[in-house]
Amino acid sequence: MSEISAAEALKQKLFIEHKNGVLRADDSTIAAAEEFAKGYKEFLNNSKTEREAAKSAIEIAKKAGFSEFVRGKKYKAGDKYFINNRGKAVALVNVGKTPCEQGVRITAAHIDSPRLDLKPNPLYEELELALFKTHYYGGIRKYQWTAVPLALHGVFAKKDGTVQEVSIGENENEPCFVVNDLLPHLATEQAKRTLAEAIKGEELNVLVGSYPFKDDKESELVKLNILKILNEKYGVTEADFLSAELECVPAFKARDIGFDASLIGSYGQDDRVCAYPAIMAAVNTPMPNHTLVTILADKEEIGSEGNTGLNSAFLKYIIEDIAENEGANYREVLKNSKCLSADVNAATDPTFQDVMERKNAAYLNYGVVITKYTGARGKSGTSDASAEYVGFVRQMLDNANIAWQTGELGKVDAGGGGTVAMYIANLGVDVVDLGVPVLSMHAPFETTAKFDVYMAYLAMKEFAQ
């Protein structure tokens, strides 16, 4: 038996321990992470858009006994309800044992993801091919969205007030769509463009058909044939695109990655990789101490604007309703409330390490990431959590033996980004970002580690107690 040196003993006492979480996890934890990933992948496949994710969340919540919020109804500890904000954002509320004036616990994730939205007048014909014009949503690297199979999801809201849902391209027996790119043989000029401009916004045109309607005189016969199909299938005309929300998303399903199947590859993991654990934490916490509010927000990828985004009164009014139910002062409730802004951070990529500052970067399999601040150019545009609140979260995670790490979104001045944290902080709530590290964030196929996803769930469940 060898004795450790005085220096080694002192190091163990004083140095921060930074270690792969899987190394410390027992087999049952790894098995539980594997099991959790199954439900998560199913959620991803059923939730390609904010509307579908909202619907999935409500379905899961209803099965767990949540019912729709009824104004005027008296809620008591143990009651569970959901609030559906226009089918695009959802709140789940678990009424807790403690009076809400002592604060509620808020977990806020977002369910919108980067994609290609159809323009209001999208359909056109060129060289006897039919295409859709798109306007990308969120921060995408445009070149990544060419030559991959795309599905079309969303709704037509018709003039008669009915809403026609659309989902085509997910099943293998359905057609899908594609944005075409140049062949390398003829890309000499295009190859001189910068990467940001390699594919321009107006070049993200989606191929949707080629058969002409049989006629010898008329023009635009391919476009006509597509409209004929759409009219038969959905009862729409070209004008119905004007009041539609149709989104092109990658058509592939969530898959395991690696010989060891330790990773998950999928579209839309930012931020459904936090939304799903947040939903599961809510449904698996029947009687929380503090009232738990789980927010699944829309519009985060374009700045949280709009009435389904978190820079709206949506959350504030939910807290007001919770306060009103108990005859409490809602400003007091907000002041004492705590929030996890559940969003992803960038994992360090072995191939692109130089954008990270290694001592403050997040790594796959190191567990859930705490991000004290996001922002850019000297912390601009972040709420920057207080030392005291980070201390609270740190203690909570360590006491529950949950693998966690800290992360910063890349090197200082390498770029930056933001989350919903600052909008919740603006309400006077303590908030810090907590989430899952992701490789290829905002790409059509993003990578996460099953272990980290499960640690995010355990963290949110602990927070909900």
Ligand code: MN
């Ligand atoms: Mn996000």
Ligand code: MN
């Ligand atoms: Mn994002």
